[in-house]
Amino acid sequence: MSEAAIAWKVLTHSWAIPLAFVGVLWGIIGGALPGISASIAMALLLPFTFAMDPPTAIIMLASVYVGAEYGGSIPAILIRTPGNNSAMATVIDGFEMNRQGRGGEALGISLMSGFIGGLFGLAVLIVATGPLARFALSFTPPAYFALGVLGLSVIAGLSGRSLLKGLFAGLLGFLVATIGTDPVSGISRFTFDSPDLLSGVRPALVMLGLFAVTELMVQVIEPDWLKAEAAGARLKLPGWAMHKRLFRPNAIGAVVGTVEGVTPGAGGTVAALISYNEAKRWSKHPEEFGRGSPEGVAAPECANNVVTGTALVPLLGLGIPASNSSAILLGGLLMHGLTPGPMLFDKNPEVVYGLYGGLLVANLAMLVLGLAILTPSLWLVNRPKPYVLAFVFALVVTGSYAMQQSIFDVGLVLGFGALGYVMRWMGIPQLPMVLGVVLGFMVESNFRRSLVISGGDYAIFLKDPISVTLLVISAAIVIFSVRRELRAPSGGLAI
Amino acid sequence: MLARDLACAALGWAIALAYWVGASRLQRSMLSDEFGADGLPRGLAMLLAAVSTLIALRALWLARRVPPQPAALGPGLRLHAKALGGVAALGCLYLVLAPWAGYLIACGVLIYATALYYGAKPTPMLAAVSIGGAVFFWWMFARLLSVSMPAGFWPQLLG
Numbered sequence: 001m002s003e004a005a006i007a008w009k010v011l012t013h014s015w016a017i018p019l020a021f022v023g024v025l026w027g028i029i030g031g032a033l034p035g036i037s038a039s040i041a042m043a044l045l046l047p048f049t050f051a052m053d054p055p056t057a058i059i060m061l062a063s064v065y066v067g068a069e070y071g072g073s074i075p076a077i078l079i080r081t082p083g084n085n086s087a088m089a090t091v092i093d094g095f096e097m098n099r100q101g102r103g104g105e106a107l108g109i110s111l112m113s114g115f116i117g118g119l120f121g122l123a124v125l126i127v128a129t130g131p132l133a134r135f136a137l138s139f140t141p142p143a144y145f146a147l148g149v150l151g152l153s154v155i156a157g158l159s160g161r162s163l164l165k166g167l168f169a170g171l172l173g174f175l176v177a178t179i180g181t182d183p184v185s186g187i188s189r190f191t192f193d194s195p196d197l198l199s200g201v202r203p204a205l206v207m208l209g210l211f212a213v214t215e216l217m218v219q220v221i222e223p224d225w226l227k228a229e230a231a232g233a234r235l236k237l238p239g240w241a242m243h244k245r246l247f248r249p250n251a252i253g254a255v256v257g258t259v260e261g262v263t264p265g266a267g268g269t270v271a272a273l274i275s276y277n278e279a280k281r282w283s284k285h286p287e288e289f290g291r292g293s294p295e296g297v298a299a300p301e302c303a304n305n306v307v308t309g310t311a312l313v314p315l316l317g318l319g320i321p322a323s324n325s326s327a328i329l330l331g332g333l334l335m336h337g338l339t340p341g342p343m344l345f346d347k348n349p350e351v352v353y354g355l356y357g358g359l360l361v362a363n364l365a366m367l368v369l370g371l372a373i374l375t376p377s378l379w380l381v382n383r384p385k386p387y388v389l390a391f392v393f394a395l396v397v398t399g400s401y402a403m404q405q406s407i408f409d410v411g412l413v414l415g416f417g418a419l420g421y422v423m424r425w426m427g428i429p430q431l432p433m434v435l436g437v438v439l440g441f442m443v444e445s446n447f448r449r450s451l452v453i454s455g456g457d458y459a460i461f462l463k464d465p466i467s468v469t470l471l472v473i474s475a476a477i478v479i480f481s482v483r484r485e486l487r488a489p490s491g492g493l494a495i
Numbered sequence: 496m497l498a499r500d501l502a503c504a505a506l507g508w509a510i511a512l513a514y515w516v517g518a519s520r521l522q523r524s525m526l527s528d529e530f531g532a533d534g535l536p537r538g539l540a541m542l543l544a545a546v547s548t549l550i551a552l553r554a555l556w557l558a559r560r561v562p563p564q565p566a567a568l569g570p571g572l573r574l575h576a577k578a579l580g581g582v583a584a585l586g587c588l589y590l591v592l593a594p595w596a597g598y599l600i601a602c603g604v605l606i607y608a609t610a611l612y613y614g615a616k617p618t619p620m621l622a623a624v625s626i627g628g629a630v631f632f633w634w635m636f637a638r639l640l641s642v643s644m645p646a647g648f649w650p651q652l653l654g
Contacts, residue, residue, distance in 0.1 A: 036640060044640060164550050168507055171543045175514055175536065182532035185524035189532055190517050213582065219613070220578035386615035390606040391628055393582075397589050398602065398632050402642040407594055414586040421579055426503040427496075444535050448528055456529050 003349070007357030010055045010350050019056060020063040020358050024365040027067020028373070032075050032083045034208050034399030038068030039324035046332060054336040055351050059358030061332045065325045066118060066308045066362040069268060070370065073110040073301055078103060078381045079392050081212040085203055086268030086304035088434055089276040091211055093289065093296030100292050104378055108237040109294050110301045111370040113250055117302035118363035120254045121261065121309020125316070126356055132262045132310070133317025139263060141449040142461045146470035147263060148443035151270040153474035154277035155432040156481035163482060165428045173436020174443075176201050183445035184452070196408040203269075203438045205400055205412050210430040212396045213417020218424065219389055235374040242294060249279035249299035257306025262313045267323045268304035269438055273431075275303035281480060309359060315340055316352060500554030507547025514540040585609055597647025598637070603629035 011017055023045070030041025042064045049057035072083035077094035090110060097106035124132070139147075152170065159166020179190045180200030191197040238246060253275040260271035279299035280289040289296045312329070314320040319341035321327035333340050338348055345352050381388055400413040420430055454460035461467050518536035585608055593601035607625035615621050636642045 030640070033635070033640075040640075164546055164553065165503065168503065168543070168546050168550065171539055171546060172510065175510065175539050175543070178514075178536050178539070182524075182527075184530075185527040185532050187522055187524045187527075187532050189521060189536065190514075213586075217578040217582045220581060221574045384615070386610040386613035387621075387624060389613050390609035390615075390625075393585065393609045394602050394606050394628060394632055397586065397605065398598075398636055398644075401593075401644070402636055402640070405643050407590060407645070410586070410593075411590055414583060414590075417586075418579055418583055422506070425575070426499045426506070428503060448530050448534075451530060452528050 003353045003356070006349055006353040010059075010354030011357045011361065014053060014056045016056045016059045016354065016358055017361050019052075019060045020361040021365045021369070023060040023063030024067035024362050025369055027064035027069075028071035028074075028366075028369060029067075030064070031068035031071025033402075034075070034081055034083055034204070034212070034396060036399070036402060037084050037204070037324065038065050039328050041068050042325055042328040042332075046328065046335070049332060050335060054333075054338055054348070055354035055358075057336060058329065058332055058351055058355050059362070061329050062308075062312070062355060062359055063362035063365065065329070066305075066359065066366055067369075068325075069304050069308050070111075070114045070118075070301075070366050072304075073114070073297075074107065074374070074377055075395075077106045077110060077297070078377060079212070079388070080215045081392065081396060082207055085207065085438065086272050086300075086307070088207055088269060088431070088438075089272040089300035090297055092276070092431065093291075093293045096290070096292035097294070097297065098381075102292065103381070104234045104236040104374075105238075105294070106297050107374045107378065108235050109242070109246065109297045111235075111367065111374065112238055112243075113246065113253065113298040113302040114305040114370075115363055115367045116250050117253055117257060117305030118308055118359075118366065120302075121257060121306035122356065122359045122363065123309075124258050124261075124306070125309040125312055125359070129313050129317045132258075132313045136262045136314040136320070136322070137318060138466060140464055140466070141446045141453060142464040143466040143470065145443060145446035145450055145461065146464075146467040146474070147270075148439045148446065150470045150474045150477070151274065151439045152435065152443065153477040154273050154481075155435060156478050157277040157280055158273070158431045158435070159429055162427065162429075165426075166432045169423065169428050169430065170432040170436045173206070173433035173438075174440045176206065176433075176437050177440020178444070183441065184448050194408070196404075196406055200441065201412065201437065202403060202409075203434060204403060205409055206416050206437045207434050208396055208400050209413040209416025210420035210423075210434060212392065213413060214420030214424060214430070216389060216393055216396075217417065217421045219385070235371065235378065238294070246295060246298040248282055249275070249295040250302045252278045252282060253299045253302030254306050257303035258310050260303070261307035261310025262322065267311070268307040271303040271307055272300035273435060275299040277477070277481070312355075316344065316355075317342065497554050497558045500550055504547040504551035504554070507543050507550070511540040511544040511547065514543075581612055585612060593645045593647070595647055597649050598644035599629050599633050600647065601645070602632055 026045060027041055030036040031038060042061050045061065045064055049060055069086060072087035073090045076082040076087040076090040077098055080091055080095040082088050082091055094106045094110065097103060155166050155170045156163060179197055181198055182189055188198060256275045256278065257271045276296060276299050279295050280286050283295050311322045311326050314322045315326045315330060321330045330340060338344060338351060396413065397410050400410050401407065403409060423430060450460050514536050518533040521533045585605065588608060589601050589605045592604060603625045606628045607621060610621055611617060633644065637644045
């Protein structure tokens with residue numbers, strides 16, 4: 001029986017299709033709620049899948065992942081509150097478009113780019129699982145360090161009008177990332193003997209504070225959150241001309257999402273940020289980025305949805321979970337007595353090819369459900385401002401508490417909100433700080449592991465071919481970004 | 496802009512100093528590598544101090560080079576204090592209320608107080624929306640997503 005026939009049989013001889021829709025809806029709800037990540041949404045559903053047959057259970061879990069990665073963009077665009085880490089880059093232009101009364105257009109672009117990204121990721125998963133899994137296996141600590149540096153290199157492009165202040169923010173984020181348990185010796189750093197800080201500061205808390213709470217404060221002095229015009233309050237899918245314009249950022253998102261997705265530990269957040277930076281570099285309208293550029297929404301949304309497919313490459317090909325979400329999927333496989341890895345293709349083809357078919361259904365479900373819920377979402381955020389802001393605040397404190405059931409975390413979010421407000425007053429961009437928090441641990445732990453391996457020889461970073469390649473690309477990105485900003489027509493970069 | 500940049504530099508120096516002092520007080524571990532747990536924080540603190548210095552120098556240089564501009568009409572100190580202090584106070588209200596009175600009441604009060612703060616009128620409609628909102632969030636997080644929300648004194652009161 002051919003692979004397609006196996007997939008068809010799995011989809012049509014079980015509850016897989018309706019359950020994929022349920023999974024995507026659950027994922028969108030979870031992804032849209034701050035504090036409920038894709039992995040948490042999947043973990044909550046895990047016990048319910050126990051009684052299902054293995055292919056259906058895996059399809060349902062994977063569908064939650066697809067829905068959650070997409071769902072994070074909805075609050076990012078509408079209320080400047082990323083539902084998950086990977087929607088961080090979508091905030092920049094998505095919310096700006098919404099402020100300009102183009103929220104419906106931003107949501108339409110995010111939906112279509114997410115759909116395209118999801119399908120591309122699935123195609124990569126089907127075609128290239130074998131070779132890409134081997135590529136993922138060749139990553140060593142120096143290569144992971146270089147990957148983190150590559151992520152940090154986009155700070156230059158995210159610094160707005162002042163590279164120095166972007167660097168300042170990145171360093172602040174990096175310092176926040178050093179809070180918690182030291183990755184090598186295990187001693188506590190800057191925890192003030194508080195058990196709440198032992199595991200460090202979650203990037204999601206920093207994001208909620210810097211974006212959502214700061215925006216609540218800014219709304220007091222900048223009451224320009226106007227009700228959208230009737231046209232802006234409706235979902236607007238991109239037309240042919242817009243699709244043509246978005247081809248390049250979507251292609252960038254697809255390539256970056258593929259590389260980052262198959263690399264364990266990188267994930268959709270880094271993919272989204274690098275895609276945003278590259279889309280800006282290759283755009284014909286780079287000056288629009290940060291001011292409501294459709295390309296600035298398309299590239300990160302495409303990238304983080306590509307990851308929903310490509311993150312499964314190391315899982316299916318090698319049995320290695322590349323992210324928290326694929327670790328939950330691994331749990332689902334093991335729960336049903338399945339061992340992921342190359343043998344899965346021979347022993348349980350119905351699971352692998354059923355999953356391929358299920359992911360296709362999940363992406364279609366994302367499109368259908370997105371079309372159904374986005375207009376009501378737009379209507380909701382166009383209610384009277386005091387009511388909307390009150391609900392946003394309640395959502396932020398509830399979501400930040402939900403992450404670890406900790407009131408301390410709510411206090412941290414408020415603290416980061418105040419810091420974000422001060423940063424905004426000083427003209428310090430917020431995104432580089434979040435990037436520093438997200439990548440700080442990865443960079444430090446792999447830097448020090450590499451030095452332990454090499455006995456303190458820094459040449460280890462130049463001996464590993466992947467590390468060298470990534471470091472050279474990072475250097476090139478920094479040089480190009482600085483040159484571009486210096487040559488910017490609007491007065492150039494205030495170094 | 497000069498004042499803001501100098502404030503930014505001062506903030507950077509203060510944070511760098513705090514991290515440097517904090518890093519030098521970290522205990523040494525037998526398991527520690529050559530770089531040490533304090534290596535990165537010290538390095539970052541130095542970098543932050545250097546960047547802050549550059550920000551201050553650039554601000555001073557620009558202030559000499561560019562003729563003084565008429566002050567831009569921005570929000571005054573009172574408005575900044577209202578924005579920062581108001582939202583922080585609302586957040587603190589929730590922080591105090593949630594562990595004591597439980598999530599439902601704290602969330603309802605937060606919605607009501609926040610809406611008032613942003614200019615809503617204290618109508619029965621607002622009270623109803625606050626109660627409905629709190630119940631909706633509780634249902635969503637506590638019931639649907641099985642998150643254990645603060646219960647407050649209710650379990651003791653109800654036995």
